Amino acid sequence: MVGFATVTLIAVVSLWLYALRRRPRQWSQEQARRVHNRWIIGGGLVLPVTSITLLLAFGIPIGHRMLPLPLADSEVVRIDVTARQWWWDVSYPDSGIRLRDELHIPAGTPVDLHLTSDDVIHSFWVPRLGGKLDMLPGRTNVLRLQADEPGLYHGQCAEFCGIGHAHMKFTVRAHAPSEYAAWLEGATGDE
């Protein structure tokens, strides 16, 4: 996408520069009209319509796959996250675990995050795991994430939420499935 955009940019600008420098011959009315139509219809209609069609043909299915649709085969882990000025209240409804500013998830399994806010609008974002989703008071949005590899991922609030916004961060620790079970047990035991 970026490559295509760059090529388009360079092409359009070069054409302009060339048009600025060239010394055209005298055009007859008819010739000029043909040149003009070629530019306007070719450049102004065909080019954007084709590009947009291609983009959407790729983009909409990708977006569709990222939605939290019911999965046929595997179990989805559910985690509730409530944002507050300026921290993240994380709870696991199945096991009753509550955490602050950190999430633990199994790697390789889809996780559904049920996001809401207690005060102003925040936005949940872990750049390396996927897109962001806003957290609104009075509503619950569901974001599906999946960490393919175990590891530590950094997340932050992506919607301006007041003076603490810059420091409203959290971490996501993705465990290998067996470790996750152990962690779950340990954390439940602590309660």
Added chain:
Amino acid sequence: MSEQQDNAQLHAQFDRVWGNLPGIGALAAVNHTSVGLRFIVTGLFFFLVGGLLAMLLRTQLALPEQSIIGADLYSQLFTMHGTLMMFLFAIPILEGVAMYLVPKMIGARDLAFPRLGAMGYFCYLFGGLIILSSLLLNIAPDSGWFMYTPLSSSTFSPGPGSDFWLLGITFVEISSMTGAIELIVSILRTRANGMSLRQMPLFCWYILAMALMIVFGFPPLILASILLELERAAGMVFFEVAGGGDPLLWQHLFWLFGHPEVYIIFLPAAGIVSTLIPVFARRPIVGYRWIVLAVIVMGFISFGLWVHHMFTVGIPQLAQAFFSMASMLVAIPTTIQVFAWLATLWTGRVVWNLPMLWILGFLIIFVAGGLTGVMLALVPFNWQVHDTHFVVAHLHYVLVGGMLFPLIAGLYYWLPHVSGRMPSNVLGAWAFWLVFIGFNVTFLLMHLTGLLGMPRRVYTYEAGLGWDWLNLLSTIGGFIMAIGIAMFLLDIGMHFRFGRRAPRNPWAADTLEWAVAMPVTTYNFISLPTIRSRHPLWDNPQLPDEIERGEHSLATIHHGLRETWGSDAVSGRLRERVHLPSNSWIPLQAGLALTVVCLGLLLKSYWLALAAVLVSTVIMLRWSWHNGGHPRAAPLRADDPCDPPLHSRTLDGPGRWGMLLTLMANGSLYASLLFGWFYLWTAAPQWQAPEQGPLDVPLLLASGLGLSLAVALYHWLNRQLQRGSTSQLAGGLWLVALLGVVHVLLLVWVLLLAELSPTGSAYDAVLTVMLCYLLFHGALAALLSAMQAVRVQRGYVSVRLPYEPQVLQPFWSYTLGVFWLGFAAFILLPMAW
């Protein structure tokens, strides 16, 4: 010899009638050249302040973990930067340019409503200063220029910052609205004789589209600001979840305005490009009709894609796909324009010049910004980079590239018009390269910063995330750009002193604004030519001299009146002599009174605000009193011209068009209110509506009956007037006013009986606003009808002066329409549900 003397005498006479008052009297100036220049200079001032704030922001971000500016101040600074640039720089300066140029391009002597333009300027200036003062007092708004609630609500922003924004911006928007209405009416109704729409300069098409977009696009924000201010100040519920409101309603209303806003800013700038390119390519623009079509299509599409600012709030997939596609569709009309410009250059013989350099800069930056825009319209990509520095980079590419560069090109191009001197090529080119390089260093890199995950609106960041060197370079680039801007200003300053004298029409342009004397006079043209071509100055290079010698029409002064032609909206055929008001203090008085209203609301001294509202009303009634047949305007005289007649002797002058456009804007506000009602009803998480509606329906019906009778009677009286019978006019108008009063009193009674609790539930709050809206319209219509009755008795309205009742008639029809529509939406529909 004597012919020359005559001509000099004529010019002296025109100067007396059209000139501004000397000294402090300049504040009473209403002519479009003065007002337009004031807008431009003030706009540049706010641009500098906004730029200064940007430099502070970049300084703080230059290195990681700096604490030069704290989180609190940083929030104020970025909020004010966006607010100043969008509301106090971009729109007013472009409207100023349009106000300055449009009458000259269409061969008119002034805009249609000079006093309105002057008042708009004062609202802009005072409103802008009020907003700016908050920064000096360290209580500036700090919830972002988008003011998302609940962050901007009284709970989470208890200080006065949000109030400054809501009240100040609404106040400033008065000027955008008045400017837009006056530009539309001028373009449609005061073009030179014979200038049909197809012969209108492209710039005017762009301005027409921009102004229409303002008329429909600003009211949603004005409504949203009023509602949020009511929530903050009076505790009424609109956006708070608990009482049945919804914070998303704010986002919908805000972006319903906010996205068209981007095109409102882009269109006039593109109009500048479309004006300059053919001049420097030495050939007519290619695809005039394609461009006009593209501009119109763009205007429509831009109202259908506000949701793309909200892709991450969790809206349904189908809606996302729709808005994603709509957002990309906007690329088509944009590309058509880019290629029409390209084709013009392709077949033209290009003359290289300073303004063209800035145009080239525009092209590169804007096309890049457009391409990242298409990427952002792709939903999955948007989820990733939304609210990161990628978006910051994108929007600056589009706005700086799409607006600032063409604006500066235009300023250089039209500078000789104001100063009578030519711009220098050396300093201007230096300024260009500094701004161009500085801009790209700052923002090209910022795309990468965003892709690396740096969110927007953070006042600091940790070291070692890969953002450090990018931010440092962005800051350095920002300062290079600032130096470039300083050089541009220096160039302009030097220009007025040292610039070489410009000949008339120095760029060999084709449009009529170059037919005026340089520097320009207050009346533009001493005689008004008939125009039958898109390129009057290319077809007839002698035209300026002919105009100057008074060889064309309307080269006399009739009883000291300022006059210009009024023409048919489509064909441009001559229809009437429009007489325009002269210098007046009323705009300043009105502006000051409205400032007191704004301050009163800010300081929460509501009695002061109420008193100021009354004073403003009196001032504005006095303003409308001095119209038409009033001795201060154009009283009936034995030698009244009749071919064409004065507009106040007809049934359809510019004022009626102004009324219709105002009602369209008003209708957009009303539609936004209905949208809010239906939105909350269907989407608010905790919406509650009582089983039994709280309003007394029979009483409401009685009130509506009074209103309907008043409107029917008014229409009947008006028909009689048009037929030449005024025997019952005065008495009839009094009766209309009385019926209006009955309608209003019954409505007040309904409101009191209902015992609504707008602070407890959103249902009651919306209902209260709706009733107040209806009350306001009923009361105003009754008041204005009573005033018309007095004017009939004074002889300012009569068979020969039938104009004013025609202007008021649409207002009555509108009042009737909104009443019954409201009745249907709030009473009938819930019953049927």
